[in-house]
Amino acid sequence: MNSHPSMSELVGDTNLSHWGSINTPIMLIDESIALRLLARARDISDQTGVLLFYSVKPLQLPQFQNLASGFVDGFAASSYFEAQLIRQTAGKETSVHFTSPGIRPEEIVRLADLCDYVNFNSLSQLQRFGRAVQGRARYGLRVNPQLSFLDDKRYNPSRRASKLGVPLTDLIAVLSNGAKDTLVGVSGLHFHNNTDSTDFSQLLQTVEHIDLHLGRWLSTLDWINLGGGYLFDEGVNLAPFQQAVELLKSKHELEIFIEPGAALVRDAGFIVSSVVDLFMSDGKQIAVLDTTVNHMPEVFEYQYEPEVLGHTDDGDHSYILAGASCLAGDLFGEYSFDEPLKIGSRVVFTGMGAYTLVKAHMFNGINLPTIYTLTKDGELVLEKEFTYEDFASRNGLEIHDHA
Ligand SMILES: Cc1ncc(COP(=O)(O)O)c(C=O)c1O
Numbered sequence: 001m002n003s004h005p006s007m008s009e010l011v012g013d014t015n016l017s018h019w020g021s022i023n024t025p026i027m028l029i030d031e032s033i034a035l036r037l038l039a040r041a042r043d044i045s046d047q048t049g050v051l052l053f054y055s056v057k058p059l060q061l062p063q064f065q066n067l068a069s070g071f072v073d074g075f076a077a078s079s080y081f082e083a084q085l086i087r088q089t090a091g092k093e094t095s096v097h098f099t100s101p102g103i104r105p106e107e108i109v110r111l112a113d114l115c116d117y118v119n120f121n122s123l124s125q126l127q128r129f130g131r132a133v134q135g136r137a138r139y140g141l142r143v144n145p146q147l148s149f150l151d152d153k154r155y156n157p158s159r160r161a162s163k164l165g166v167p168l169t170d171l172i173a174v175l176s177n178g179a180k181d182t183l184v185g186v187s188g189l190h191f192h193n194n195t196d197s198t199d200f201s202q203l204l205q206t207v208e209h210i211d212l213h214l215g216r217w218l219s220t221l222d223w224i225n226l227g228g229g230y231l232f233d234e235g236v237n238l239a240p241f242q243q244a245v246e247l248l249k250s251k252h253e254l255e256i257f258i259e260p261g262a263a264l265v266r267d268a269g270f271i272v273s274s275v276v277d278l279f280m281s282d283g284k285q286i287a288v289l290d291t292t293v294n295h296m297p298e299v300f301e302y303q304y305e306p307e308v309l310g311h312t313d314d315g316d317h318s319y320i321l322a323g324a325s326c327l328a329g330d331l332f333g334e335y336s337f338d339e340p341l342k343i344g345s346r347v348v349f350t351g352m353g354a355y356t357l358v359k360a361h362m363f364n365g366i367n368l369p370t371i372y373t374l375t376k377d378g379e380l381v382l383e384k385e386f387t388y389e390d391f392a393s394r395n396g397l398e399i400h401d402h403a
Contacts, residue, residue, distance in 0.1 A: 022380075024346065025291040025369040026272040027357055029064060032376045034268035034353075037232075038071040041264050044232050045073075048245050053097055055228045055261035056082055058354035062089040063373055063383055064265065069094065074116070076228075076259035080107045083114040097225060097259060099142050099190060101163050103129060112136035119190040119225065123166055123174070123182060130185055140188030140223070141166055147209055149194050149202045154301075158193045165191065168213055175217050189218065192227025196262065203230065204240035207247060215251070223255040224248060232263045262354035269353025270309075271295060271369060275345045276324065284334075285319045287341050292323030293330045295369055296352060297359045305333030309348040312338055321347060325364045362391055 045052035054068045055076040065075070066089060074095030077083040086096055098111060099119035105128070112118055112133040119140045120126040126141060133139045144165035150156040157164040174182055191210070194202055203226065211218065218224070226244075248254045273291035280286070293300040308321065315336035323330035332349075341347070360368050368390075371383040389399045 022372075023370065024272050024274040025289075025295060026270075027295070027352065027369040027371045028270040028272055028374055029059075029061065029353065029372070030268050030270065030374045031067065032374075034064060034067055034265065035376060037264050037268060038068055040232050041260060042071045044238065044241075045258065047238060048241050049249070050226070050245055050256040050258050051095075053095070053225075053257055053259040054264055055259040056086060058261040058358065059265040059269070060085060060358055061371065061383065064268075065089040068264065074257075076225075076261075077115065080111055080114075083111060087114055097190075097257065098137075105129075108132045109136070117188065117223075117225070119188070121163075121165060123170070126186070127182070134185055138187050138222075139185065140190055140221075140225070141171070141183070141186055142190045142192070143168055143171055143210065143214075145191050145193055145206050145209055147193060147206055149197060149199075155195050168210070172213055175214070183217075186221070188221055188223035188225065189214075190225040190227065192229055192259075194227075194229030196231055197229060198231050198233050198236050200230065200236070200238060200241040200244075204244040207244040211247060211251065218248075218252045218254065221252070221254060223257065224252075225257040225259060228258070228260040228262070230258075230260060230263065232260070265353035266351050267353060269351070269356065271349040271352045271356065273347050273349070275341050275343055275347060278319075278341065278343060281320075285317075286322050287319040287347070288322045288324060289332075289347055290324055291349070291369065292325045292363075292366055293327070293332075294323070294325055294363045294366055295360045296349070296356045297361070298355050299332060300327075300329065305335075306352070307350045308332070308335050309350055310337060311335040317341065324366055327363075362394065365391055367391065 041052055051073040053074040053076045054072045057078050069090050075086045075090055076097040077086055078100050083096055083098055096115045097117045098115040099121060101121040103125055108129045109132055113136055115137050117140060118133050118137050119142045121142045130139060142165040144158055144162050144167050146158055146168045148156055148158045153159040191206065193206060245256055248256055271291055273289040275287050276290050277288040299306055315338045317340045318334060318336040319341055320334050321332040362368065368386040370385045373381045373383055375381060392399050
């Protein structure tokens with residue numbers, strides 16, 4: 001396929017006539033935007049002097065991993081499958097960090113062979129799996145700094161009684177009551193205690209807090225992984241980030257990693273859908289789409305209204321954009337447009353690159369969006385089209401006869 005418009009040319013054209021016969025819903029990854037986000041992250045890690053790892057959890061498409069390989073120093077995995085996928089796509093040379101609260105005994109040796117760094121989430125994991133990892137990968141501990149920056153406790157890794165990381169107070173107790181042997185073999189520390197923050201003073205605060213309480217032990221370690229949870233928006237103030245890095249390097253001579261996810265992919269993803277029905281309900285126009293919150297479950301989880309291309313604040317034509325499933329709350333919100341929507345009009349959701357496809361499911365048997373990449377040369381490449389066979393096989397039914 002060629003001569004397709006860039007995503008920016010599609011903006012404002014809600015009928016997207018250029019898309020001709022392409023069936024929706026589509027998950028589109030715009031390579032030019034992805035390259036821009038990756039270059040920016042690379043630039044920030046160079047400016048601050050940290051190693052850049054891409055945490056693959058928001059988007060695991062091999063095509064994106066291939067693109068990212070040219071910019072990052074490694075990848076971060078949160079499961080055995082993710083680690084396997086990274087090795088398969090990014091190869092043997094790349095560096096892989098791992099952490100998960102749910103390591104299973106039967107996978108620890110294979111995991112350690114796949115990864116360069118294993119961060120244990122608890123002292124119990126360390127005790128049970130440390131020996132198996134020794135000699136295979138370097139290992140560290142995830143600490144819960146017990147500093148909260150998020151109001152919604154569902155997404156707050158430092159909530160009370162958190163399952164994520166060794167509580168800082170427990171680590172202090174281990175170090176001060178002579179039980180240091182517990183930590184033999186630990187060469188690094190990891191924390192991740194934020195989401196979608198653009199305020200790097202929170203990162204500095206966390207680093208200062210850890211330094212204050214674990215400073216002497218930190219100096220005996222080799223590396224620290226500062227996690228993800230920060231966005232690299234234009235104009236963001238990097239000074240506190242630089243200060244945090246400076247503190248860790250000058251006082252403790254640590255190798256420093258970051259492992260952002262969403263910052264590298266969110267803006268590169270679009271979900272393109274079509275209007276499949278229009279009708280009135282209690283005086284409101286309902287526009288039913290062929291996409292659903294199944295494709296972007298965080299819209300439902302967070303109850304947020306995703307951004308839609310071409311809508312205006314005071315357009316003459318208002319609609320409740322609704323998803324295609326039977327769930328009454330499968331709704332995106334109320335949007336207005338200057339031009340009326342018709343059956344077949346295209347509705348494009350932006351900011352869909354992170355935590356959408358990876359969480360998407362087939363509730364109601366509604367198919368997943370077809371995945372396309374818009375290359376930097378404007379070529380639209382079909383990456384994956386899901387079929388009835390995918391749906392049937394998830395339900396344990398293998399279809400061998402295609403007749
Ligand atoms: C341990 C860890 N590292 C990195 C990330 C990536 O976070 P984000 O996508 O917010 O940058 C997450 C997200 O949940 C995480 O749990």
